[in-house]
Amino acid sequence: xxxxxxxxxxxxxxxxxxxxxxxxxxxxxxxxxxxxxxxxxxxxxxxxxxxxxxxxxxxxxxxxxxxxxxxxxxxxxxxxxxxxxxxxxxxxxxxxxxxxxxxxxxxxxxxxxxxxxxxxxxxxxxxxxxxxxxxxxxxxxxxxxxxxxxxxxxxxxxxxxxxxxxxxxxxxxxxxxxxxxxxxxxxxxxxxxxxxxxxxxxxxxxxxxxxxxxxxxxxxxxxxxxxxxxxxxxxxxxxxxxxxxxxxxxxxxxxxxxxxxxxxxxxxxxxxxxxxxxxxxxxxxxxxxxxxxxxxxxxxxxxxxxxxxxxxxxxxxxxxxxxxxxxxxxx
Amino acid sequence: xxxxxxxxxxxxxxxxxxxxxxxxxxxxxxxxxxxxxxxxxxxxxxxxxxxxxxxxxxxxxxxxxxxxxxxxxxxxxxxxxxxxxxxxxxxxxxxxxxxxxxxxxxxxxxxxxxxxxxxxxxxxxxxxxxxxxxxxxxxxxxxxxxxxxxxxxxxxxxxxxxxxxxxxxxxxxxxxxxxxxxxxxxxxxxxxxxxxxxxxxxxxxxxxxxxxxxxxxxxxxxxxxxxxxxxxxxxxxxxxxxxxxxxxxxxxxxxxxxxxxxxxxxxxxxxxxxxxxxxxxxxxxxxxxxxxxxxxxxxxxxxxxxxxxxxxxxxxxxxxxxxxxxxxxxx
Numbered sequence: 001x002x003x004x005x006x007x008x009x010x011x012x013x014x015x016x017x018x019x020x021x022x023x024x025x026x027x028x029x030x031x032x033x034x035x036x037x038x039x040x041x042x043x044x045x046x047x048x049x050x051x052x053x054x055x056x057x058x059x060x061x062x063x064x065x066x067x068x069x070x071x072x073x074x075x076x077x078x079x080x081x082x083x084x085x086x087x088x089x090x091x092x093x094x095x096x097x098x099x100x101x102x103x104x105x106x107x108x109x110x111x112x113x114x115x116x117x118x119x120x121x122x123x124x125x126x127x128x129x130x131x132x133x134x135x136x137x138x139x140x141x142x143x144x145x146x147x148x149x150x151x152x153x154x155x156x157x158x159x160x161x162x163x164x165x166x167x168x169x170x171x172x173x174x175x176x177x178x179x180x181x182x183x184x185x186x187x188x189x190x191x192x193x194x195x196x197x198x199x200x201x202x203x204x205x206x207x208x209x210x211x212x213x214x215x216x217x218x219x220x221x222x223x224x225x226x227x228x229x230x231x232x233x234x235x236x237x238x239x240x241x242x243x244x245x246x247x248x249x250x251x252x253x254x255x256x257x258x259x260x261x262x263x264x265x266x267x268x269x270x271x272x273x274x275x276x277x278x279x280x281x282x283x284x285x286x287x288x289x290x291x292x293x294x295x296x297x298x299x300x301x302x303x304x305x306x307x308x309x310x311x312x313x314x315x316x317x318x319x320x321x322x323x324x325x326x327x328x329x330x331x
Numbered sequence: 332x333x334x335x336x337x338x339x340x341x342x343x344x345x346x347x348x349x350x351x352x353x354x355x356x357x358x359x360x361x362x363x364x365x366x367x368x369x370x371x372x373x374x375x376x377x378x379x380x381x382x383x384x385x386x387x388x389x390x391x392x393x394x395x396x397x398x399x400x401x402x403x404x405x406x407x408x409x410x411x412x413x414x415x416x417x418x419x420x421x422x423x424x425x426x427x428x429x430x431x432x433x434x435x436x437x438x439x440x441x442x443x444x445x446x447x448x449x450x451x452x453x454x455x456x457x458x459x460x461x462x463x464x465x466x467x468x469x470x471x472x473x474x475x476x477x478x479x480x481x482x483x484x485x486x487x488x489x490x491x492x493x494x495x496x497x498x499x500x501x502x503x504x505x506x507x508x509x510x511x512x513x514x515x516x517x518x519x520x521x522x523x524x525x526x527x528x529x530x531x532x533x534x535x536x537x538x539x540x541x542x543x544x545x546x547x548x549x550x551x552x553x554x555x556x557x558x559x560x561x562x563x564x565x566x567x568x569x570x571x572x573x574x575x576x577x578x579x580x581x582x583x584x585x586x587x588x589x590x591x592x593x594x595x596x597x598x599x600x601x602x603x604x605x606x607x608x609x610x611x612x613x614x615x616x617x618x619x620x621x622x623x624x625x626x627x628x629x630x631x632x633x634x635x636x637x638x639x640x641x642x643x644x645x646x647x648x649x650x651x652x653x654x655x656x657x658x659x660x661x662x
Contacts, residue, residue, distance in 0.1 A: 076624075085624060135490040149590070151482060151489075158482075158592025159466040160628070168622045169586040173503065181622060255500040259480070259590050261489025291499045291512060293407075293416060297491070 008065045010055060010109070011316030013116065014038060014074035016089040021051065022309075023058055024316035025065075028127040030309060032058045044092040048102045055107075069110040070103055071318035073119025073311055080161035082113050088180070112318040116140070116311065118155050118164065120268050120303075121148025123314025126321060128266070128305045135262040138303075139166065139253075141271035145188040151260055167192070171252045190248045193224035193271055200227045200241045212237035224271065231277050242277035249278070250285030257290060257298050268303035268310065275302075339396045341386060341440070342647030344447065345369060345405035347420035352382065353640075354389055355647035356396075359458040361640060363389045375423040379433045386438075400441040401434055402649035404450025404642055411492035413444050419511070443649040447471070447642065449486050449495065451599055451634075452479025454645025457652060459597070459636045466593040469634075470497065470584075472602035476519040482591055498523070502583045521579045524555035524602055531558045531572045543568035555602065562608050573608035580609070581616030588621060588629050599634035599641065606633075 005026060012021045015038060022033035034054055041047035059067055076087040082100025087093030103111040114122070121138035124130040130138070134153045140146040145167030149156040156163045167188035168181060175185030179194065189195050200222055204214060213235045217226060230238035253265055265286075272278065283300050290298075305313065336357060343352045346369060353364035365385055372378035390398055407418040413431025418424030434442040445453070452469035455461040461469070465484045471477040476498030480487040487494045498519035499512060506516030510525065520526050531553055535545060544566045548557060561569035584596055596617075603609065614631050621629075636644065 151487060156482060156591060159594045160592055162624055163590065163592035165589040165622055165625075169589050170502075170582060170620055171504065173582055183620060183622075251501060251504055255586065256590070258496040258500050259494065259587070260487060261491055261494035263490045289501055289514060291496055291514075293493055294496075 006065055007068045008062060009068050009316040009319040010059070010070040010107075011312040011314070012051065012055075012070060012072045013119065013311030013315055014072060014077075014090070015116075015311075016075065019047075019051070020308075020312055021055055022312040022316070023062055023065075023067075024313060024320075026320060028313055028317075030312060031062060033312060034058065039091055042091055044097050044099060044102060047092060048099075048106050051103070052106050067109055069112065069319040070107060071119070071315040071320075072099065072103070072111060072113045073116040073315040073318075074099065074113060075116055077113040077115045077118075078161040079112070079114040079118065079155070079157050082111070084113075085162070110319075114155070114318060115146070115148075115162075115164075117146025118148040118157075119314035119318065120146070120305075120310055121150055121155060121266075121314070122317045122321065123305060123310050124148075124266050124268070124303060125150060125153075126317035127313050128303055128310070129301050130264065130266050133263050135260065136264045136266055137166070137256055137260065137262050138266045138268055140269045141191060141193070141249075141267060142269040143193050145192045147256075149260060150262075156260075166252070166256060169252065169255070171248055171255070187248070187252045191245055191252070191271070196224045196227055196241060196245055196271065197222055199244055200238070203237055203241055203244075209235075209237035209240070214238055228271075228274050231274055239277050242274045243281045246278045246281030247285045250282040250287075251289050253282060253286040253300070254289035254294075257286070257294055261294065262298060264299035264301050266301045266303050268305070269307070272302050337396055338399045339393060340399050340647040340650040341390070341401040341438075342643040342645070342650075343382070343401060343403045344450065344642030344646055345403060345408075345421070346447075346642075347406065350378075350382070351639075351643055352386055353643040353647070354393060354396075354398075355644060355651075357651060359644055359648075361643060362393060364643060365389065370422055373422055375428050375430060375433060378423060379430075379437050382434070383437050398440060400443065400650040401438060402450070402646040402651075403430065403434070403442060403444045404447040404646040404649075405430065405444060406447055408444040408446045408449075409492040410443070410445040410449065410486070410488050413442070415444070416493070441650075445486070445646075445649060446477070446479075446493075446495075448477025449479040449488075450645035450649065451477070451636075451641055452481055452486060452597075452645070453648045453652065454636060454641050455479075455597055455599070455634060456481060456484075457648035458644050459634055459641070460632050461595065461597050464594050466591065467595045467597055468497070468587055468591065468593050469597045469599055471600045472522060472524070472580075472598060473600040474524050476523045478587075480591060481593075487591075497583070497587060500583065500586070502579055502586070518579070518583045522576055522583070522602070527555045527558055527572060527576055527602065528553055530575055531569070534568055534572055534575075540566075540568035540571070545569055559602075559605050562605055570608050573605050574612045577609045577612030578616045581613040581618075582620050584613065584617040584631070585620035585625075588617070588625055592625065593629060595630035595632050597632045597634050599636070600638070603633050 022030040100111040100113040138148040147166035172185030353361040431442040431444040469479040478497035503516030507520040
């Protein structure tokens with residue numbers, strides 16, 4: 001579909017704490033934006049009402065433009081059904097919530113829903129470093145580890161809309177127990193911000209690096225941000241945390257590459273601020289674990305989307321790219 | 332494309348030892364078949380000449396039919412390029428060999444090449460237990476472990492035609508060294524016939540099961556077939572080999588499921604003769620390692636194609652399903 005300069009899309013990123021929204025034009029400019037607190041609403045109906053109250057004035061303000069639809073990224077958002085499937089971290093997400101349908105009824109606009117990592121991948125493909133790529137995997141390294149897999153220029157949804165849960169694949173069988181799923185040795189257990197803090201605390205219990213700056217913090221004050229800042233200042237223990245994390249990430253990436261043979265892996269999210277302390281071991285151990293036919297062929301890239309904008313852009317790009325499909329919940 | 336009863340396809344399965352071929356009609360009947368010894372030919376040109384000498388009389392015999400094309404499955408066969416990429420177990424496969432092009436030039440017929448596991452998946456989708464499925468993963472458990480991944484009704488090839496090397500994904504980091512790739516802890520290192528023999532020999536070194544029938548064999552005479560026969564006769568050590576193998580297979584399958592969310596995993600090849608001794612632990616450990624959203628949703632199936640026919644049918648189905656694409660090497 002050719003870009004239409006008069007068309008805009010509503011992009012909405014539903015997070016566990018905040019929900020951000022924006023009006024996005026076909027070139028990827030955010031014309032207006034805002035946010036509400038997700039946790040302020042106890043039912044999905046109240047949440048949708050609040051979105052309507054906050055977004056419809058923005059739509060009126062840009063009344064000379066045509067609103068093509070609403071794109072939403074949300075934890076456990078299912079592209080096929082338009083429902084949020086049992087999202088434990090949303091106050092009203094406990095059951096199967098038909099969010100896309102409710103949005104369409106309220107706004108009188110078609111709505112596409114997907115999970116947040118898929119939305120990030122869609123944004124990367126439309127506006128980011130993966131522009132023009134037909135095959136790539138987006139790995140979001142934040143509080144958790146998410147993934148969006150692009151195959152033949154489209155997001156991979158599988159038979160039921162929930163494909164691409166690479167953060168929950170097991171890379172250390174019998175290893176670290178996941179705080180929420182209870183599984184042992186998942187990628188998320190090690191490579192998320194939460195996992196990095198656990199690794200840091202494990203390392204602090206050892207005797208190596210007695211002079212580490214991390215030892216000056218109370219254990220409960222150690223966050224991924226603190227570990228990152230110490231690593232960037234040259235702290236060897238903090239750097240070791242990233243080399244351990246990067247090794248596990250790299251091994252997992254090798255497995256992903258041998259599944260779908262992408263042109264690139266794109267890393268996104270707060271954890272990538274560690275830069276080469278994470279990237280170098282990740283690249284090294286990815287290559288080490290690949291079959292020769294795959295080696296030195298896959299780019300390992302950092303997202304170049306601004307984190308604050310990426311979620312809104314990603315959600316909006318779902319609609320920008322859409323043709324009429326069953327996944328669009330029509331008016 | 333509607334089935335045309337007057338159209339036939341040449342299906343060819345190139346193996347390390349034998350190359351089997353057959354003429355297949357649009358209903359999946361093998362009208363005529365034959366084989367040559369792959370190892371008898373030192374160059375690919377001699378190999379193609381021998382195929383021509385053996386197959387063209389069969390084509391003449393069915394001169395009332397139209398030959399639509401040639402479908403070939405071969406180790407390291409690349410669907411995009413029509414080349415065999417560095418197949419160490421083929422006498423003339425050391426470099427990049429343009430097999431599809433050479434076949435087309437010799438036979439004056441379009442030719443589609445893919446790797447052997449992809450061909451098996453294509454056959455399963457056209458004629459086997461995966462008929463009508465849009466999303467499934469075929470795992471071939473033979474001397475090695477191969478895979479063909481079907482997404483949205485099509486084989487997944489990735490950016491360069493080599494996607495789907497799930498046998499080489501790592502499931503036991505730092506584990507058993509692979510005899511050929513040198514990687515540690517790959518699925519193939521444990522779940523192939525070769526891996527099963529190694530596991531059996533490891534178990535025989537332990538003191539458990541002193542009365543095992545496997546102890547009556549010379550170590551060098553223990554094959555996967557022997558382990559299988561002993562397990563089926565009730566031998567506890569042989570059964571333990573399958574429960575160890577099934578556990579690792581199941582853990583790997585959970586990772587694959589969380590990648591592409593298939594309707595089913597279809598297992599194929601000699602190793603599946605162990606039946607429930609392999610399947611039950613595989614199913615159990617697959618379910619144990621899946622996120623709740625995936626549990627009890629994915630069928631674990633055994634291929635119902637006759638192994639002797641499957642490779643020819645699979646290769647032929649590449650052409651039966653094909654539309655005009657860049658991967659068809661036209662006359």
